[in-house]
Amino acid sequence: MIYSTDGFFDLYGGKYVAEVLRRPLDELEDAFRYYMQDYDFLEELNTIRRDYIGRETPLYFAETATKLLGGAQIYIKLEGLANTGAHKINNAIGQCLLAKRMGKKRIIAETGAGQHGLATAAACAKLGLDCTIYMGEVDVRRQQPNVAAMELYGAKVHAVKSGSRTLKDAVNEAMRDWAAHPDSTHYVLGSALGPAPFPDIVREFQSVIGNEVKAQCEQRGIKIGAMVACVGGGSNSIGFFSPFIDEKEPRLIGAEAGGIGPGIGENASRMTGNASREGILQGYKSRFLLDEDGQVLPTRSISAGLDYCGIGPQLAALGKSGRVEFTAIRDKEALEAVSFFAKNEGVLFALESAHAGAAAMKIAKEVPSDKAIIINMSGRGDKDVFITSPVFRPAEWLDFLHAEIERLEEKKDIHDARSMQG
Numbered sequence: 001m002i003y004s005t006d007g008f009f010d011l012y013g014g015k016y017v018a019e020v021l022r023r024p025l026d027e028l029e030d031a032f033r034y035y036m037q038d039y040d041f042l043e044e045l046n047t048i049r050r051d052y053i054g055r056e057t058p059l060y061f062a063e064t065a066t067k068l069l070g071g072a073q074i075y076i077k078l079e080g081l082a083n084t085g086a087h088k089i090n091n092a093i094g095q096c097l098l099a100k101r102m103g104k105k106r107i108i109a110e111t112g113a114g115q116h117g118l119a120t121a122a123a124c125a126k127l128g129l130d131c132t133i134y135m136g137e138v139d140v141r142r143q144q145p146n147v148a149a150m151e152l153y154g155a156k157v158h159a160v161k162s163g164s165r166t167l168k169d170a171v172n173e174a175m176r177d178w179a180a181h182p183d184s185t186h187y188v189l190g191s192a193l194g195p196a197p198f199p200d201i202v203r204e205f206q207s208v209i210g211n212e213v214k215a216q217c218e219q220r221g222i223k224i225g226a227m228v229a230c231v232g233g234g235s236n237s238i239g240f241f242s243p244f245i246d247e248k249e250p251r252l253i254g255a256e257a258g259g260i261g262p263g264i265g266e267n268a269s270r271m272t273g274n275a276s277r278e279g280i281l282q283g284y285k286s287r288f289l290l291d292e293d294g295q296v297l298p299t300r301s302i303s304a305g306l307d308y309c310g311i312g313p314q315l316a317a318l319g320k321s322g323r324v325e326f327t328a329i330r331d332k333e334a335l336e337a338v339s340f341f342a343k344n345e346g347v348l349f350a351l352e353s354a355h356a357g358a359a360a361m362k363i364a365k366e367v368p369s370d371k372a373i374i375i376n377m378s379g380r381g382d383k384d385v386f387i388t389s390p391v392f393r394p395a396e397w398l399d400f401l402h403a404e405i406e407r408l409e410e411k412k413d414i415h416d417a418r419s420m421q422g
């Protein structure tokens with residue numbers, strides 16, 4: 001069963017929210033079910049997917065990687081070629097279009113690393129919706145390039161100053177806003193988690209990835225042995241896996257952030273980690289990284305998009321049933337995968353997606369050579385240059401940053417808005 005039953009996937013999921021959020025969630029569920037059967041809505045969604053997002057995204061045969069890894073044929077779903085650079089736009093466009101049909105004029109969203117905020121801001125600009133992004137103050141400071149892009153798209157970025165001033169506080173603030181303005185506003189949740197019906201909605205809008213892969217493989221006679229995706233909240237993976245969940249094959253593998261090691265606070269391994277526990281947080285029941293008293297533990301990963309304490313309920317259930325296997329990939333292995341696919345294939349993986357790349361490298365020999373391993377490259381790595389450069393070429397990067405600061409302080413080559421207009 002691909003859809004939840006009353007919001008639950010086996011033991012996980014649900015709708016653990018304050019009374020004020022029940023009505024907006026129920027209305028959203030009704031509208032979603034209605035419009036997913038509505039020809040006109042689906043037609044508009046497909047046109048936007050084709051002309052604005054740039055779908056379908058290619059399924060690329062990685063010939064050199066296949067030779068070097070010496071096992072399965074390696075294919076890469078180049079989801080990072082989607083407009084805005086990652087899969088998040090699939091969900092953002094879907095939900096914003098749905099909100100528009102529901103008569104909402106205002107969109108809010110949470111963001112951690114800024115990728116979901118950026119996709120939502122772009123979708124709102126495209127569809128003519130008012131957009132406010134909630135982002136922890138700490139994240140606003142460390143993710144300035146994405147904040148700048150969101151503002152270029154016309155979004156208001158609201159820095160959240162409560163709690164740890166990171167993603168979980170941004171979610172709380174967005175929920176509060178939604179509870180106060182349910183009639184005018186839609187809350188675009190960014191991953192396949194949160195209270196029902198969000199896990200179903202996000203999976204369905206992301207299932208375009210898996211559906212394309214299935215059709216591309218059928219057309220080209222590719223036999224799939226395994227599919228590998230990275231797992232933050234779980235949206236790219238569940239969308240990529242979705243057409244295959246109810247079947248016995250292929251192997252479905254989720255790569256979590258193994259960070260710098262197995263210790264508490266060193267990773268974000270919600271399924272395979274030492275501190276993985278069942279809990280209820282931010283409106284849903286799932287597996288989280290919690291201490292014995294149920295308090296949220298700190299997480300760590302080189303990839304901001306995987307650095308989260310919870311996992312979507314459907315993936316937690318699929319992990320429990322064994323249909324999806326989970327593996328933890330360390331920061332170092334992800335960086336090695338970035339280099340490997342860049343040098344050998346000319347494909348620059350986002351650090352998140354490189355966790356999937358690394359997992360595929362590990363299992364390549366387990367899959368026979370007449371079958372394929374499909375890697376979902378959820379995003380491209382351009383956005384990570386501030387993280388990868390200090391690792392790969394620290395001295396040159398430091399020089400560059402010093403020179404940039406000098407240039408800014410001397411205001412050389414800087415055009416202000418007036419001179420651009422004049």
Ligand SMILES: *Cc1c(COP(=O)(O)O)cnc(C)c1O
Binds near residue numbers: 088237350352378
């Ligand atoms: C946000 C993000 C992820 C993690 O989120 P999921 O919901 O697990 O897909 C993975 N890859 C990229 C490129 C991202 O931006």
